[in-house]
Amino acid sequence: MVEDGIFNTEMDTSVKIAALHAVKSVQASDAIDEQEDLFMEDLRMAASKDASYEELLHHVKSGFPNDRYNLPSTLRPYWKIRNELYNDGDLVLYGPRVVVPASLHRSILARLHDSHSGVEATKRRAQQTVFWPGINADIRNIVRSSDFFSVAGKHFLVYVDRLSGWPVVIPCGSNVTSASSIRFFRFMFHDLGVPVRLRTDGGPQFSSREFATFL
Structure with missing residues (x-):
């Protein structure tokens, strides 16, 4: 059960850095990078x-x-x-x-x-820009991962409002199943409102029938 005080949870520096990277990823676009x-x-x-x-x-x-x-x-x-x-x-x-x-x-x-596209769309981006042997397999692996990240063996879920860029970081312990993800999202939808569109990395937690039924 997610505690009500979760938004005030103190995170160590490494967790904050990982969260910032996740937020940056969600906010990125296909525009040419200024740098x-x-x-x-x-x-x-x-x-x-x-x-x-x-x-x-x-x-x-x-x-x-x-x-x-x-x-x-x-x-x-x-x-x-x-x-x-x-x-x-x-x-x-x-x-x-x-x-x-x-x-x-x-x-x-x-x-x-960075745009959280699927496997084929991400492959198309690679085919226009970069290459190394095995890149397609690496792309499949990263796309099939989820919006969870790990620090020191602990898992966290990052939920970001795309309009404002406001992030919510939820400690999940070792429980990253579809059932636990549904509980986390139900909490966030209740507290922040139900979004018109939800975009994920397409990990197994989010591509399951159970999660689709919940949505």
């Missing part, structure tokens, strides 16, 4: 610090070996598309898509999914 140049600089910096990426760049510039097994295992997934890779300065591109260093995969996935 795109800064992002590209971060991309180049990450590429320069990634030994595997540097080696990939070398092969793109100088040619791939005759046998894929002469490549390190980290570069073998690029073998089938080696003839479609080229470079723009110190970045590798695959068609119109920038090949992203491993250290930025997580942040790029968050950017791709």
Whole structure:
């Protein structure tokens, strides 16, 4: 049962930071980021610090070996598309898509999914902008997750009013089932009003028949 004083629950710094990231994700749009140049600089910096990426760049510039097994295992997934890779300065591109260093995969996935679209829509965004081997599987995994986040083994649900950006962060313990999610949402709808439209990441808690019936 959610306590009435939940909105006044004190959160430690790490929880607040995670909540702010979640709010930023909900509020983001498909507009061009004002800090795109800064992002590209971060991309180049990450590429320069990634030994595997540097080696990939070398092969793109100088040619791939005759046998894929002469490549390190980290570069073998690029073998089938080696003839479609080229470079723009110190970045590798695959068609119109920038090949992203491993250290930025997580942040790029968050950017791709900032509009909380489904799997196919998020894939389409990726197909216009970024690439790495296995990106489609990574997209499926992040889209099928939910609006829950975890800090120090504890789960929290983030509920945000899209118009005002006002967030509600609810500690859920280890209970993130459809039944518990319905209880949390019933509480919020009662306290904040029933929304015209509810958007989620499409996690199993929210895509279940039980949750659809509740809505």
